Amino acid sequence: MCGIVGYIGHRDSQNILIEGLKKLEYRGYDSAGIAVYTDKGLQVKKAKGRLAVLEDQLTGAPLSGSIGIGHTRWATHGKPSDVNSHPHTNVQKKISVVHNGIIENYIQLKEELIAKGYVFESETDTEVIAHLVSDLYEGDIVAAVRKAVKRIHGAYGLGVLAENEPDKLVAVRMHSPLIIGVGENENFIASDIPAILEYTREVYILNDGEMAVLTKDGVTLTDLEGGPVSRDTYRVDWDMQTAEKGGFDHFMLKEIYEQPKAYRDTMNPRIDGGRVVLPEVGMTADYIRDIRRVHIVACGTAYHAGLVGKTVIERLTRIPVETDVASEYRYRDPIINKDTLVIVVSQSGETADTLAAMREAKRQGARVLAITNVVGSSVARDADDVIVTLAGPEIAVASTKAYTSQLIAFYLLGLYFAQTLGTVDAGTVSATIDAMEKLPEQVERVLDQADVIKRVSEQIKDVDNLFYIGRGLDYTVVQEGSLKLKEISYIHSEAYAAGELKHGTLALITEGVPVIALATQEALFEKTLSNIVEVKARGARVLGIANEGDAEMAKSVDDVLYIPRTLPLLTPALSVVPLQLLAYYVSLARGNDVDKPRNLAKSVTVE
Template identity: 45%
Template sequence: MCGIVGYIGFRDAYPILIKGLHRLEYRGYDSAGVALLNTDKELSVYKAKGRVNDLEEYVKDKDISGTIGIAHTRWATHGEPSNANAHPHYSQTESIALIHNGIIENYAVLKAELLKKGYKFQSSTDTEVLVQFIEYVQNLNNCDLFSAVQIALNQVVGAYAIAIVEKGNPDQIIAARKSSPLVIGIGEGEFFLGSDASPIIEYTNKVIYLNDEEIALIKRNDEPKVFTISNVETTHEIKELELNLSELERGGFPHYMLKEIYEQPQTLKNCMSGRVNVEGTNITLSGIIDYKDKFINARRIIIIACGTSWHAGLIGEYLFEEFCRIPVEVEYASEFRYRNPVIYEDDVVIAISQSGETADSLAAIELARKAGAFVYGVCNVIGSSIPRNTDSGSYTHCGHEIGVASTKAFTAQVTVLTMMALAIAKEKNTIEESRYLDLIKELQNIPAKIEKILEHDDKIKQLSKIFTYAQNFIYLGRGYSYPIALEGALKLKEISYIHAEGYPAAEMKHGPIALIDNEMPIVAIGTNNNIYDKVVSNIQEIKARKGRVIAIINEGDEDIKKMADHYIEIPATEECLDPLLSCIPLQLLAYHIAVNKNRDVDMPRNLAKSVTVE
């Protein structure tokens, strides 16, 4: 979940590293640090608790010269955020500096052995244990650093992406990964490292993605060499990045989150491009076509995901069951992997992840594959671990999402799941042709309808002022709107720190109704569908108890408008596509409330974008 950046070449390393840390700060922002080798081959480590700006302030009077270095921005796992626990970590002799993303599970055993041998520790992190252990192995075997890293990693249990530099050796960086992403950028006479492509794209679009249990030796003026931890040399195809530098800038918006909310009309067009034909008569997903028999003959579909992606999976459950007539189970990946699930060889497992690096989802994928199931990935990041560990899949093509609270990635996931359901239904003949064509046509209309909703942003901004200091929220929805109630509540929790819960509206009277009084805001999604009358009844139950209702309704709905204290109108659409519209005002409401509360919208406390640890 932390951010790693590295550089070796002919330029000054520090400016590149700092810019890279700013680009990666969405991955972790508890502390930051940098290690540099200067022209005298001296190794300097500077680090500070807080944001990257705090690190920049700290090094103002320090020697930051050198053309090789590594840097890190942290999301705390072992040890609280502090200067001592920040990365990079020195070895005991301060001859090695290491940065690390992941968790070393057997660190306590290793640390106990090192303590017996007289090693002292300056932090409470598992990472310092790793760098100390590597130095111990190097001294014990009288070997070079690369060999010591190989030997040490064979005795390490856990997940890691690491980068290491050594005093007196200004011509190499050693990097390794297992269950945590690491990318090597290939420039002209220079090389870059990153947890993802964002710190690299400004300098090169050519990259190598390391695989699990691989170690790279990156030497100045030489091609990177990659070996397994068993010392078998491997070859890698150099990939070209599709990321645009403009995606990493705010483009005049005050926050990345607001920019990404406003990008959704275009990102959904991108998601559909090349998949929905121009005439609007067919959906083509190569990942489905190539394995259509797997879907046609599937006993059931199991969707595994975490957080916002899990909410997208719930919508997928409705879609696949309605149109494909395949039973669906939606599982939290973190629970699925530990409960000895029953998986059949004719099951289809769909793994959904924005980053493609979610640790729990990757472990669940491994479990499903061992059971013989067909695994399909839905992911945004090209070349990430989930696409490389699944049998087939679809990219969401929504562009780089920097705001920690997901917005455009969510709607892109729902769009991909919608296209998958319709494509499979067509192959299974479980949907009438006229219905199939109507839904494709309406799916193409969704971006324009989102644009209409965004025109109401000022109204939602004013509405947010009324509820900025609420202590709790309840979100209610039924059918396809229930997952949106969950997602709306999650957005508010993530960025405003207001407690919020989502419920199926009918379940309110089975407990949550006890919470309702004249201080409780209730967001009710009351768009026109086949259970509209039931939702109206639920709203009446709330009003009878003096609850304050904010209703999401379709344009022209006068019935709920009369009952609600406040309302936000959205265009009407097909019921199965309604989540793509009803989520937009909830994203904006959460955003504006958080801004009113002066929260750090893009980097909310305790969270990070890519959850690469359990």
């Protein structure tokens, strides 16, 4: 959510800021702006809308200078508008601030500042920071920022410039991701690595409560009291080509097709001789034997991965598992004991609600295991154990390969626990691993049927409502399929447990309503087929998805797509792929911006 880029060095900063912000467009935004120290002092340009609007403004009146900050905003406080866009400045336009996050006590601070005579132009919480820093400024911008953040409550990633000290760029992190890029005679700040990867691979990942002071010649890290922080840089081992479209029309499509590789990369290093090895999990065998319950906590797509994880862990280990939406977890007063393992799942590792839930679980004494796609993220640093999914950077807002890599992580974890507990015999473990190793090639076979899915998408692109049904693990998968369709096509869709149709939902099934029916669980196939017949009898148009060889499906539906057979427990890793493609092609057919759906952000860093 929102993007920050900052530069200090020997190059023209405007181009670096704009190009960096383009690399962060996947995070979601509704306005953009930059502030640059020029020969006329600190100057700001900002505009509602896409970066192209800002670029048009800069074409005839560029901001020339070698130090600057830039921002793409996703509205929280105040509607999207030019005046609410970042960067924000103090009254004299001498101090400029970009900010990701939310300042929880901004009303109190704003009232204090207004009482002192400060005039506010915007509706944002961020403008409070600019005026507060100005109020505390006595010729030392670092000291002023340090004093200001001690008065601020909430989440923030900050970039601050002062016209009177054009040789410094100040950055601070608290509960909102921020990195520092280290170059030769130039340095950078950004809210994510792709923004600066063109210029450097050496980065510092700031921790909460840390400040960085950048000059063109170096970077100084401190805590908020000014105490020195010593840390080695982290070297990024992937390149921009990995984060580019690579010939695909959209990042989402590219990432769907990258899933076979993501499966292999996440799985292969953790399989050895027919067994799962997880050296990154430091739990002793005694600890695992003492686990009495597991809580899986996540948001959105990651939560749907957790629903699959619940079934995987329960079936393989017989340990009871609860799944919770992270934004609700803290507020239901969950029962957490020392024998509770909490698993948090987050693609970015910066999801605010998930972080808050994790911290509450740790406060109550639980051990926390994180599944995330980002090394060095807040979730990865704060958890007791971490399984990093090796999906590579995921740029599209609608998650695909990160979700399926999370499924692979749950399969690995469930098998690892089962090995330790002896709840599954070695032969079953080995057979499950053999089946998992076939998944990448099987996904490729599903992708080969994209034309079938594209044809179906044309039939449903103009509908207002759509339904997904399934039983067992199929029900967990259709929840993710329905979310994908809603996210990027804007069609209202609902996912239902197929057996619940007769308890009310059948009232919504009318002539021509599309229904996507998943029937891959062999033990429930006949039951699901009966539910399909129920909706067909009421005029629904049904796309059925089943395992190869289930000929009965074709007799009962209007269109059918088959996935390769695998173990019932592993089918979600295959059956979700056609649902991802369906969402993509429907969105495309409706003329939507597939990678950047309205009102949504990639990394949700506010609660």
